[in-house]
Amino acid sequence: MTVGAYGTAFGAAAVANGFSVLQSCLLSLLTFSGASQFAVIGVLGAGGGAISGIATASLLGIRNGLYGVIMAPRLKVKGFKRIVAAQITIDESTAVALGQEIRGEKAMRQGFWLTGFGVFIFWNLFTVAGALGAQAMGDIRVWGLDSAVPAAFLGLVWPRLKTNRDRILAITCVVFALAMTPILPAGLPIIATAFIAVAVGLRA
Amino acid sequence: MNAFWVATIGTSVIAFLLKYTGHNVPERIFSHPKVQAINALIPIALLSALVAVQTFTEKSKLIIDHRLAGLGVAILALLLKAPFPIVVISAAFTSAAIYNWL
Numbered sequence: 685m686t687v688g689a690y691g692t693a694f695g696a697a698a699v700a701n702g703f704s705v706l707q708s709c710l711l712s713l714l715t716f717s718g719a720s721q722f723a724v725i726g727v728l729g730a731g732g733g734a735i736s737g738i739a740t741a742s743l744l745g746i747r748n749g750l751y752g753v754i755m756a757p758r759l760k761v762k763g764f765k766r767i768v769a770a771q772i773t774i775d776e777s778t779a780v781a782l783g784q785e786i787r788g789e790k791a792m793r794q795g796f797w798l799t800g801f802g803v804f805i806f807w808n809l810f811t812v813a814g815a816l817g818a819q820a821m822g823d824i825r826v827w828g829l830d831s832a833v834p835a836a837f838l839g840l841v842w843p844r845l846k847t848n849r850d851r852i853l854a855i856t857c858v859v860f861a862l863a864m865t866p867i868l869p870a871g872l873p874i875i876a877t878a879f880i881a882v883a884v885g886l887r888a
Numbered sequence: 889m890n891a892f893w894v895a896t897i898g899t900s901v902i903a904f905l906l907k908y909t910g911h912n913v914p915e916r917i918f919s920h921p922k923v924q925a926i927n928a929l930i931p932i933a934l935l936s937a938l939v940a941v942q943t944f945t946e947k948s949k950l951i952i953d954h955r956l957a958g959l960g961v962a963i964l965a966l967l968l969k970a971p972f973p974i975v976v977i978s979a980a981f982t983s984a985a986i987y988n989w990l
Binding site for chain 1: 891892893894895896897898899900901902903904906907908909910911912913914915918921922923924925926927928929930931932933934935936937938939940941942943944945947948949950954955957958959962963966971972973975976977979980981982983984985987988
C-alpha cells in the first residue's frame with residue numbers, strides 16, 4: 685500500500701519534473717532506491733545539471749552500500765544471486781531482515797528476499813501508473829503535483845527525524861539550501877548540505 | 889543524449905555499484921560509530937534541502953506561492969500521523985485548490 689503510493693508519487697513526480705515515462709520506469713527498474721530516485725528528479729526539476737543530480741542521488745545511495753555490508757554475511761550468496769541480492773538491498777528489505785534477527789538467520793534471509801522482491805514489483809508497477817497519469821494531466825500545477833513532490837520528500841524525511849540533533853540539522857539544511865539558491869548553480873545548494881551532515885556526524 | 893538521459897543512466901549505474909560494492913567488502917570496515925552516524929544524517933540533510941528547494945524556489949529565485957500551502961497541509965497531516973498517501977494527496981489537493989481558484 686505505502687510502496688504503491690510512493691511508486692505512484694515517484695512516477696508522477698518524475699514526469700512532472702521533465703523526465704519521460706520510459707526514463708521514469710528505467711529509474712525505478714535500475715536505480716530502485718526511492719530517495720535516490722526522488723533526488724535525481726528533484727535536482728533536474730529544479731534546473732540542476734545531470735552531474736548534480738547523479739551526485740545527490742549517489743550520496744543517498746551510499747546507505748544501500750552499508751546495508752549490503754550488513755546483509756552479505758547473512759545471505760551468503762555468490763555470482764548471479766549476489767547481483768540480484770545487491771539490486772534489492774534497500775531500506776525496506778534490510779529493515780525487515782534485521783527485524784527478524786531474533787528468529788535466526790533463515791528468517792532474516794526469508795524476510796530480505798520476500799520484502800525485496802515484493803517492493804520491487806509494486807514499486808515498478810506503480811511507477812508506470814504514476815508516470816502515465818502525470819503525462820495525461822498536462823499542466824501539473826492544476827493538479828497540485830508541484831506540491832506533491834515536496835510533500836513526498838517531507839514524507840521520506842519525517843520518520844528519520846528522531847532526535848533534536850536530527851531536527852536542527854534538517855532546519856539548518858533548509859535555511860542553507862534556500863540561502864544558497866540565488867548564489868550557487870541549481871543542484872549545488874542541495875549537494876552541499878551533505879557536507880553539513882558529515883560535519884555533524886564527525887562531531888557526534 | 890540530453891541531461892535527463894545522462895542522469896537516468898548515471899544514477900542507475902552508480903546506485904547498483906554502491907549496492908554491489910557493499911556486498912563485497914568486509915563488515916568491520918563500516919562498523920565505526922561515526923560512519924553509522926553520518927550514514928543516518930546524510931539522508932536527513934539532502935531530503936530537507938530538497939523539500940525547501942522544491943517548495944520555495946523557481947529557477948534560482950526564491951518565491952512563495954501555492955506550494956507553501958501544500959507543504960503546510962503536508963506538515964499538518966504528518967503531525968496528525970497520517971499515512972504517506974494522505975500526506976501527498978492532501979498537499980496536492982490544497983495546492984491545486986489555491987492555484988485554480990485564487
